[in-house]
Amino acid sequence: xxxxxxxxxxxxxxxxxxxxxxxxxxxxxxxxxxxxxxxxxxxxxxxxxxxxxxxxxxxxxxxxxxxxxxxxx
Amino acid sequence: xxxxxxxxxxxxxxxxxxxxxxxxxxxxxxxxxxxxxxxxxxxxxxxxxxxxxxxxxxxxxxxxxxxxxxxxxxxxxxxxxxxxxxxxxxxxxxxxxxxxxxxxxxxxxxxxxxxxxxxxxxxxxxxxxxxxxxxxxxxxxxxxxxxxxxxxxxxxxxxxxxxxxxxxxxxxxxxxxxxxxxxxx
Numbered sequence: 447x448x449x450x451x452x453x454x455x456x457x458x459x460x461x462x463x464x465x466x467x468x469x470x471x472x473x474x475x476x477x478x479x480x481x482x483x484x485x486x487x488x489x490x491x492x493x494x495x496x497x498x499x500x501x502x503x504x505x506x507x508x509x510x511x512x513x514x515x516x517x518x519x
Numbered sequence: 520x521x522x523x524x525x526x527x528x529x530x531x532x533x534x535x536x537x538x539x540x541x542x543x544x545x546x547x548x549x550x551x552x553x554x555x556x557x558x559x560x561x562x563x564x565x566x567x568x569x570x571x572x573x574x575x576x577x578x579x580x581x582x583x584x585x586x587x588x589x590x591x592x593x594x595x596x597x598x599x600x601x602x603x604x605x606x607x608x609x610x611x612x613x614x615x616x617x618x619x620x621x622x623x624x625x626x627x628x629x630x631x632x633x634x635x636x637x638x639x640x641x642x643x644x645x646x647x648x649x650x651x652x653x654x655x656x657x658x659x660x661x662x663x664x665x666x667x668x669x670x671x672x673x674x675x676x677x678x679x680x681x682x683x684x685x686x687x688x689x690x691x692x693x694x695x696x697x698x699x700x701x702x703x704x
Contacts, residue, residue: 475676476645478626483646485623486541495536498558499529502565 528568531577532561538647539581545642546589548631556592560585579649583657586639629679633672640668641676 539560543553563584564571571580630638636658643654644665651669655662 474682475673475680478623478680479630479641479645482623482626482630483541483545483642486544487537489537489540491533491536491540492554494554495557495561496533498561499533499565502562503529 535578559588637668637672640665641672
């Protein structure tokens with residue numbers, strides 16, 4: 447999520463839920479939700495997916511060059 | 520499709536992966552299941568890349584594939600019990616005075632108790648960064664349905680985590696206000 451979006455959401459929350467001297471309940475839930483989600487996102491991309499994409503790409507390239515050589519014949 | 524488009528497709532797919540994976544973990548509640556689901560999604564997406572219109576929202580497209588895959592696998596296998604820690608039911612009710620110590624583990628457990636449709640709605644809108652309209656498209660339902668699911672999910676989480684009333688917050692109101700500012704809300 448972009449920072450802009452987050453700001454927008456925070457503003458929406460504060461408009462609806464903020465009362466003087468209290469933390470809006472929705473804001474603490476939203477914050478926890480993002481904390482949980484971001485923790486997974488920050489783990490990055492496991493190698494198995496990078497390997498998989500490379501294999502898919504190679505397979506595609508091979509298939510293409512094969513079909514081209516068939517056409518040439 | 521030109522070679523440039525191909526590279527663009529892979530690049531955009533990679534850029535979406537961390538977010539997609541976080542969604543998968545949210546849906547399955549487990550990292551190993553989530554990664555299997557992401558792998559299936561990548562293969563599906565790759566095989567169907569001609570059906571993706573370049574320049575449109577690839578993230579929403581990938582989320583839709585992953586979500587469909589998740590539910591079709593669930594229908595096939597039946598949902599497995601997710602309580603891997605085994606000590607779930609009684610433990611995670613949080614007392615108001617412990618609010619500041621509410622940890623992520625408790626939050627995650629609370630999240631896991633939500634019905635699937637509510638959990639995915641609050642994740643898509645509250646964490647993955649989708650607009651209500653996009654979330655509705657991904658879930659194949661009306662915008663109003665997404666809004667009410669998000670709202671019910673929030674209410675349920677507040678109840679479970681003991682943050683439902685104003686009196687539940689922090690040691691005193693002044694401190695709570697400082698916390699609110701510190702978190703930029």
